Amino acid sequence: MKLAMSLPQFEAELNTDRCDAYTNAELTLTLKLGFRQINPAGGTAEGAYHDYGDPAETTRKIVKWTTGSWNLWKQNFVASATRFWNGKFWLSNNFPLYECEKNPLGIWIQHNPVGIRPWDGKSWLPAGFRADDSTSLRYRPNIWCLLKIEDRDIKLGGHHHVIDVVRLHKSETWFGSHAKLYDSLDINSVKKGRNSKGKPIMQRAHVHEIGHLLGLAHVDVGKPHCPPGGDTNASNCYGVADVDKYSVMGQGMQLRLSHAMPWRKAMVALSGKGNALATGDWEAKLQKLYPRLPAEVATNAMLTTRPNRK
Amino acid sequence: MTSTAPRNLAMIILVLSGMLGLLGPAHATGKRCQMNAIERSKCIIEAILADISRTYTQVGGGGISAIKQNSTTSFTVSIAQEERTDLLTYEATVDAKGKVSVRKIGEDTKSR
Structure with a gap:
């Protein structure tokens, strides 16, 4: 079964077609990005562009994109951002949804909100069909969180976000970017800040920006030094304590369980069950959670090591 | 010659330690700071920069993009960062x- 929904920020699709003792359902969020070149004015090979695209700000030297450099940059952007965010979280399924079982005939069947069906996902079993509960094993899959970033041709339209990109001259080391304006160095790891011991904290800007595109806020938003009603781009919002600075939504590269929120919200919307603000609903883990048997569900066991199933 | 050497050494240490942010509360000192408006504002800016070196930890970004005098004794320093400009x-x-x-x-x- 595939359930899908479209939101202004991204698309979400839940795929429960594959279900067995070791295989979870998959929830894929898809970001359709349109990248647009910013080139020197007048078709020249070199030129200048202002930080943040603001004519009142500092200019940086830029060079014209070539077909090769443009394609390579986009490939690197998509591949490295996907590698960072894709497949990192698992959500614990605390609802009796999407369960599957191997019946005495050795056939995998799946339980859905509207009935049960065989493994192939095509033909429905007759209404009222029940497997023999005394001999069958029913598994409740968890949710594996996936991210797909689609580099969608700008001419096609239908993007969730359009991002302008400047190619910096080799003499430049920095450009003032924001969520919709990147530079060619934004995929590189750079020193973003330092911790309380003076050690550098490194970050690749584009993975931070992808977090924003998924709806994530800066790490300290909601704390007294970064109230939600204030400017949530204030420096304190990027973390004051070292542990917060290290977050990818701060100054560093670390993933946190709170970063699974876009997937948790999507599961609530797709399943119609739970509340993303309730910690026990679709609870996130940074380790694979194996599908559970009823007794394991009853004790809320989190199976992070591969269980021995018959 | 010999009497000025220790003083020169002390000045070098003072300048270097200021650059490294080891002086505690930011300050500059000396008669030149009273000489005229240029020297006075220069002393103030140097003291401000020393404080930023010591206390501002988000050392990435584009650096100082502007220093603006708001009044005779007040200055605002703009620091370019991704997504924003910090104003101190x-x-x-x-x-x-x-x-x-x-x-x-x-x-x-x-914010940007």
Whole structure:
């Protein structure tokens, strides 16, 4: 079964077609990005562009994109951002949804909100069909969180976000970017800040920006030094304590369980069950959670090591 | 020659330690800070920069993009960062001996 929904920020699709003792359902969020070149004015090979695209700000030297450099940059952007965010979280399924079982005939069947069906996902079993509960094993899959970033041709339209990109001259080391304006160095790891011991904290800007595109806020938003009603781009919002600075939504590269929120919200919307603000609903883990048997569900066991199933 | 050497050494240590942010509360000192408006503002800016070196930890970004004088004794330093510009406002005092002290009185952000 595939359930899908479209939101202004991204698309979400839940795929429960594959279900067995070791295989979870998959929830894929898809970001359709349109990248647009910013080139020197007048078709020249070199030129200048202002930080943040603001004519009142500092200019940086830029060079014209070539077909090769443009394609390579986009490939690197998509591949490295996907590698960072894709497949990192698992959500614990605390609802009796999407369960599957191997019946005495050795056939995998799946339980859905509207009935049960065989493994192939095509033909429905007759209404009222029940497997023999005394001999069958029913598994409740968890949710594996996936991210797909689609580099969608700008001419096609239908993007969730359009991002302008400047190619910096080799003499430049920095450009003032924001969520919709990147530079060619934004995929590189750079020193973003330092911790309380003076050690550098490194970050690749584009993975931070992808977090924003998924709806994530800066790490300290909601704390007294970064109230939600204030400017949530204030420096304190990027973390004051070292542990917060290290977050990818701060100054560093670390993933946190709170970063699974876009997937948790999507599961609530797709399943119609739970509340993303309730910690026990679709609870996130940074380790694979194996599908559970009823007794394991009853004790809320989190199976992070591969269980021995018959 | 020999009597000025220790003084020169002390000056070098003072400047270097100021650059490294080891002096505690940011200040510049000396008669030159009273000489004229250029020297006074220069002393204030140096003290502000020393404080930023010591206290501002988000050392990535594009660096200082502007220093604006708001009043005779107040300056705002703009620091370019991804997604924003940080605005640090300082108030300075210059005493009779030319000692400059600065105090940060505001931190603001211009979002992008």
